Ligand SMILES: Nc1ncnc2c1ncn2[C@@H]1O[C@H](COP(=O)(O)OP(=O)(O)O)[C@@H](O)[C@H]1O
């Protein structure tokens with residue numbers, strides 16, 4: 422979408438429903454050499470950034486703090502991020518601050534709310550540092566967050582972000598994906614993450630609760646299905662879900678003519694070859710029907726005049742959308758149940774949310790950011 426279309430007319434409703442905040446830090450008054458815009462995708466399993474200086478970085482959404490002096494000395498740092506935190510989680514206080522798709526805030530005393538908030542703030546600071554802002558630059562960030570968090574946890578996320586940026590806006594992630602592709606009107610976004618698949622209906626304004634369906638038929642579900650199928654067929658093979666996840670990320674496919682998938686798994690300690698082609702196909706296929714159930718719901722409750730247009734503009738995003746031929750399988754299911762369907766894969770599933778958020782940041786007129794003070 423060009424700058425001018427955003428500034429005028431119908432998009433004003435989108436602008437007003439994006440939550441924003443300016444922080445008036447002392448530091449920002451000394452930053453007079455321009456603005457670095459950032460699009461941040463704050464995901465359950467990955468956090469990614471695309472910045473206007475061309476930097477793009479992605480990090481798994483894990484934060485770890487060494488448990489004691491010994492582990493502090495061993496690890497050599499006060500905070501570990503991403504896969505580094507994951508692999509040392511046993512010697513750290515370990516957080517996945519967005520694990521359930523939202524900042525974990527609850528009344529349950531056993532939940533470490535403060536710890537999670539700090540971890541979220543540290544994660545945001547780290548991803549911004551990795552985007553290499555110059556000291557004299559203002560940082561304006563648009564943050565795409567899981568649809569539910571955008572509705573219920575705005576304030577907490579803005580609080581976590583504001584210490585690292587001069588201005589921040591939140592928008593729901595399917596919205597930023599659609600914005601990046603100029604498909605804001607009459608389109609359906611399917612964002613397949615690790616814990617959840619978010620289905621979202623776009624119709625020219627910010628999506629509301631009734632436009633969104635969240636299901637747990639997502640990446641983790643496929644991993645669990647595949648583990649179960651393999652345990653049943655090859656009871657002698659030894660593996661963990663993490664190993665299965667890696668195998669899936671390498672071979673995932675539901676293409677009609679799949680090349681055989683041969684992997685080595687230990688049997689009594691000895692690497693042994695297994696043909697897991699059919700199990701991979703079945704596990705990957707298991708999310709298609711529930712996904713089309715969700716699509717059917719969102720389509721059926723839409724204005725009948727526009728239902729066909731919606732069916733023919735389905736966008737597939739998120740890490741889980743990288744399953745080969747998933748677009749064709751969804752189309753096939755849509756044809757048989759809904760009469761038609763056209764599915765588009767976004768080019769860069771990992772950076773789709775961040776790219777879209779960066780585009781929103783660029784398109785927001787300067788006076789709009791100022792108004793937020
Ligand atoms: N090549 C691939 N094929 C299938 N699934 C994949 C592939 N690469 C990553 N994934 C899955 O994508 C999910 C993570 O997607 P992502 O969009 O990063 O998640 P989130 O939005 O939850 O942070 C994980 O379940 C991961 O296993």
Ligand SMILES: [Mg+2]
Nearest residue numbers: 464465614739
């Ligand atoms: Mg995501």
